[in-house]
Amino acid sequence: MPRQFFVGGNFKMNGVAQSITEIVKNLNAAKLDDSTELADPKIGVAAQNVYDKPNGAFTGEISVEQLRDNKINWAVIGHSERRVILKETDEFIARKTKAAIEGGVSVIFCIGETLEEREANKTIEVVTRQLNAAAKELSAEQWDKVVIAYEPVWAIGTGKVATTEQAQEVHAAIRKWLAESISAHAQESVRIIYGGSVSEKNCRELATQPDVDGFLVGGASLKPAFVDIINARI
Numbered sequence: 001m002p003r004q005f006f007v008g009g010n011f012k013m014n015g016v017a018q019s020i021t022e023i024v025k026n027l028n029a030a031k032l033d034d035s036t037e038l039a040d041p042k043i044g045v046a047a048q049n050v051y052d053k054p055n056g057a058f059t060g061e062i063s064v065e066q067l068r069d070n071k072i073n074w075a076v077i078g079h080s081e082r083r084v085i086l087k088e089t090d091e092f093i094a095r096k097t098k099a100a101i102e103g104g105v106s107v108i109f110c111i112g113e114t115l116e117e118r119e120a121n122k123t124i125e126v127v128t129r130q131l132n133a134a135a136k137e138l139s140a141e142q143w144d145k146v147v148i149a150y151e152p153v154w155a156i157g158t159g160k161v162a163t164t165e166q167a168q169e170v171h172a173a174i175r176k177w178l179a180e181s182i183s184a185h186a187q188e189s190v191r192i193i194y195g196g197s198v199s200e201k202n203c204r205e206l207a208t209q210p211d212v213d214g215f216l217v218g219g220a221s222l223k224p225a226f227v228d229i230i231n232a233r234i
């Protein structure tokens with residue numbers, strides 16, 4: 001069975017009710033590739049964070065239970081903006097991922113290297129370190145609830161998209177890691193999506209790659225052209 005294409009729009013800290021309503025109306029009116037999954041069931045809402053503790057005195061945080069209570073079944077965890085700006089560590093991100101999955105919230109797990117790390121030839125080492133931290137917390141079966149988002153930090157919001165070869169090379173390395181560190185099942189079934197300056201112009205070529213199972217889209221997800229990215233494979 002081919003893996004179902006998965007596209008997420010990461011609105012980040014953008015939009016107000018009126019502008020987000022416009023985006024949702026646009027998505028609802030569009031003809032979407034019906035084999036593409038944005039979230040569960042077909043178009044769903046994901047949180048951009050979740051805390052690793054179930055409840056308590058943690059001002060400003062949001063719990064897994066509170067997400068579920070609001071019918072939110074997905075969370076983006078480990079985004080580079082949180083790793084860099086909010087100083088989230090690999091271990092904290094891994095614990096949040098475990099808490100989300102154990103509470104019934106699936107995770108878009110973000111990883112990726114900085115420009116400095118890429119130039120020092122450390123891309124695979126960095127993404128492997130980020131993945132290993134999660135593997136310490138999760139059972140092999142729990143990877144069924146994870147979508148891995150490879151987002152090179154140097155490509156986020158810069159207009160500098162990874163080349164098709166660069167994206168495929170890292171995605172293939174992640175798939176090999178899944179085989180070696182998790183299971184043959186995870187290697188087959190876990191989706192690996194690409195994020196970083198994805199646009200309606202570059203998405204089709206990226207989508208031809210065997211290990212690119214979809215996208216996590218920032219800036220372009222706020223525009224009508226998001227529909228073209230969802231439909232990149234048709």
Ligand SMILES: O=C(CO)COP(=O)(O)O
Nearest residue numbers: 010156157196197218219
């Ligand atoms: O951070 C991203 C998605 O999570 C990517 O952002 P851009 O698509 O704006 O580069």
